[in-house]
Amino acid sequence: MFPARVLAGASLALVILALPGCSSPWACTDTTAARGDAGVRVQVEDTSGRPLGVTAEIVDWRLEPHPQVPSKGDQVHFRFRFDGADEGSGPAVDACAVDKERVAVGCHTVYSSDAFGPDGDLTGDDWLAVEHPEQVAGMLLIPNDQSYEGRTCEQDGKDGGGPHPPEPASMGDQL
Incomplete structure (x- = not known):
């Protein structure tokens, strides 16, 4: 039989471990999140795959030299629109130039907060430098919201963890 003092100490230790806010590194x-299906027009989704009520769309794109660095040759100049986003803290999605097989030849994250316009119709434009612009057959958006940057377990074992967006798309990814 264990002495009462040992049992009381063990009970106290269990209570301390069970207190809210106390977490262990192994917890x-x-x-x-799984990467959503890319498209020219997508419903932006959170890390659990639920729609945020925001639509992102590639309005148009073309190959042309950037006016500030024309010597670098053609780049992808594209326009995008976010419908239903909050101007100050809306979502962000990956925009990718793809070849005819829908393989990414370059990607860049676009933020709804960088777009502007009346009545929640936020339109912006951006440039994407790609190694082989002649391979570009289109522009696609990936629906996963990339604006959430929660702490990972590696960064903060006590308060980190939880759902995170998929890794940003990169050159060579099949979309």
């Missing part, structure tokens, strides 16, 4: 878990 921290990171999850990564």
Whole structure:
């Protein structure tokens, strides 16, 4: 039989471990959202795959030299629109130039906060430098919101973890 003092100490230790806010490093878990289907027009989704009520769309694109660095040759100049986004703190999505097989030849994250316009119709434009502009057959958006930057378990074992957006798309990814 254990002495009463040992049992009381063990009970106190269990109570302390069970207190809210106390977490152990082995309880921290990171999850990564699955990459959504890319398209010219997408419903932006959070890390659990639920729509945010925001639509992102590639309005148009073309190959042309950037006016500030024309000596670098053609780049992809594209216009995008976010419908239903909050001007100050809206979502962000990856915009990718793709070849005819929908393989990314270059990607860049675009933020709704960088777009402007009346009545929630936020339109912006951007440039994307790609190694082989002649391969570009179109522009696609990936619907996952990339604006969330929560702490990972590696960064903060006590308060990190939880759902995170998928890794940003990069050259060579099949979309």
